[in-house]
Amino acid sequence: MFTGIILAVGHISAIEKRGGDARLTIDTGQLGLTDAALGDSIAVNGVCLTAVALSKQQFSADVSNETLSRTTLVTSAVGTAVNLELALTPSTRMGGHIVSGHVDGIGSVVSIAADGRSYRLSIKAPDALAKYIAEKGSICIDGISLTVNAVDGAVFSVNIVPHTWQNTTLGQTRAGAKVNLEVDLLARYMERLMLGDSSAKPASGITTALLQKSGFL
Secondary structure: OEOOOOOEEEEEEEEEEEOOEEEEEEEOOOOOOOOOOOOOEEEEOOEEEEEEEEOOOEEEEEEOHHHHHHOHHHHOOOOOEEEEEEOOOOOOOOOOOOEOOOOOEEEEEEEEEEEOOEEEEEEEOOHHHHHHOOOOOEEEEOOEEEEEEEEEOOEEEEEEOHHHHHHOHHHHOOOOOEEEEEEOHHHHHHHHHHHHHHHHOOOOOOOHHHHHHOOOO
16 A cells, blocks of 8 residues: 655666566665565556565566556656655555555546646546546546546546655656556445445446435436
8 A cells, every 4th residue: 555645756777578568677766675675565656566676776576467558657668757655554644545556547648737836737537437536536646646626527637736746757747648547445445335236247337327326416
C-alpha cells in the first residue's frame, strides 16, 4: 500500500526485454534505499513493482505482460523520469489516500492551464473508469494522490499546487501525454457490493436499474 505522496523523481536507467515481458532498472535519485529489502514494493509512476535487485540508488523489477498492457510503462524508454514512493509503514503519515499501486488504466491529458500559482489539468479517462471518478473524490495520477475538482463525462480536472508541480513529473507533462490512473479503492469495492449475488455472473456491472434499486436515482 502507498499514500500517493511522491518521495522523489528518478529515471529508468535500463530496460531488458525478457520473453515478452521486461525487467526495468530504476535510478532512484534522491530516494535512498538503505531501509529497502529484496521483495519490497516500490511504486513507479503509480505502478506497484517488486524489487528483485537492489543497490544504494538503484533497483530492478520485473514487469509482467498484464502490467505492460495496462500502464504507460509499455512506452517507457531509458531516461524516462518516474515518480517514486516506498510502501507505507505503520508510522507513515497518511497525507494522501489509500493507493494500491494497481493501475486501472491509462488516461490522456486534454489541457493544462495556469490557475493562480497552481495548474489545472483536464484528463480524459477510459470510458470504463468514468463511473468511479467523482467530484471531490480521490484519484491517483502517475502515483500522485490528487482530489478531483470537476467531472464532465469521462473528462475530469485536478488542481496541481506549486510543490507538486515542482517535485513530481507533472511539471514536465504536456497536453496529449499519457498518464497512469488508479481510481479510489473504495469505489471499486462499492460496485462489487452493490452487485450482490449478481457479481458472480459474467459481465455484470453497474446499471441504471441497479442504481435505482439501490436508491441512488
